[in-house]
Amino acid sequence: MALGAQIPDEGFVLLLSDRPAERRALARAIGLVAACRAAGSGDGLPPGRPRLAVLDLDTSALAAADAALDRAVPRLVLARGPGGPAAPSPTARILPPNAPRETVLAGIIAMLESVALAERTRARALAARGGAATALVAELFDSAALGARIDPAEIERGTEIVVEAVAEAGIRDWLHTVWRHDAGVYQHTLSVAGFAAAFGAVLGLGGADHRRFARAALLHDIGKSRIPAEILNKPGRLTPEEWRLMQRHPAIGADLLEEQGGTEPEVIAAVRHHHERLDGAGYPDGLAGAAIADLTRLVAICDVYSALTERRAYRAPIAPLAALAQMAGERGHLDPALLAAFRPVALAHAG
Ligand SMILES: [Fe+2]
Ligand SMILES: [Fe+2]
Secondary structure, three states, rough: OOOOOOOOOOOEEEEEOHHHHHHHHHHHHHOOOEEEEEEEOOOOOOOOOOOEEEEEEOOHHHHHHHHHOOOOOOEEEEEOOOOOOOOOOEEEEEEOOOOHHHHHHHHHHHHHHHHHHHHHHHHHHHHHHHHHHHHHHHHHHHHHHHHOOOOOOHHHHHHHHHHHHHHHHHHHHHHHOOOOOOOHHHHHHHHHHHHHHHHHHHHHHOOOHHHHHHHHHHHHOOHHHHHHHHHHHOOOOOOOOOOOHHOOOOHHHHHHHHHHHHHHHHHHHHHHHHOOOOOOOOOOOOOOOOOOHHHHHHHHHHHHHHHHHHEEEOOEEEOOOHHHHHHHHHHOOOOHHHHHHHHHHHHHOOO
């Protein structure tokens, strides 16, 4: 029996109890302090990720529920049966059998408070990373705009921040953090780098390949640092002349990385060719098919997907799976096999 269909998928307390009367009473009491979804042992888990699970089950049902739940979800276990709980997760708190209901509720409230505290701490750490990454990208773009050397150590630091933040917090929370700062091209840069970090993990890329992918994404639009802001941020359509200038950003970015040295040729190629299309209709060089390297294809997918799902002054963002469908529908642009492999990233983005 799942209660409260109107409750959102996140932030609820999951109550699994195979004692119907106790389940009803506990669900009512929990409902006074938090959204609660209750189910019996044979009902399966309700959808969504709970903030806390309360398990009031006999030993065998407890073991099954414990295995089915995400390891990171804290549990409050009401010990039952002679064997007690079957090796529950380290985030579990065990209450003795027949603990009074007030004790159970006090335990739930205490655990919800510590979950909220941990969430706030994580959110603060993520916000700090988002701020640091934005400042870093701003510095990279400023250096590039002024014709100064882009510090490879800073590129590396930016790559690390994005890869680690996406690994820990997930792509959704990373985007949420990045988009709190209002700075167009930097947000796009950090979003594309975030998608690259998430996509690299989905593809199972090893450390150096994963970092290279994220780094190429972080640098892909560095040439925009030399495009006038009024063109970059123009809300309406670009004139043909402005569009010609805009289309120079991939070559500008690749040239400036090439000139200063120290960037891998694959990364420079990805910067130069991220607007090429498999059918040869892209720019700046009109490359087609096999001439477009894998790293470039990967960056192009993250770039197009990010652009479609971003808020823009002149249009609403496109929803994750609709953006993916739109990309798949446009034949001749992106690599279809890699696009299919991107789907888990879009699903994680959709939440
Ligand atoms: Fe671009
Ligand atoms: Fe881009």
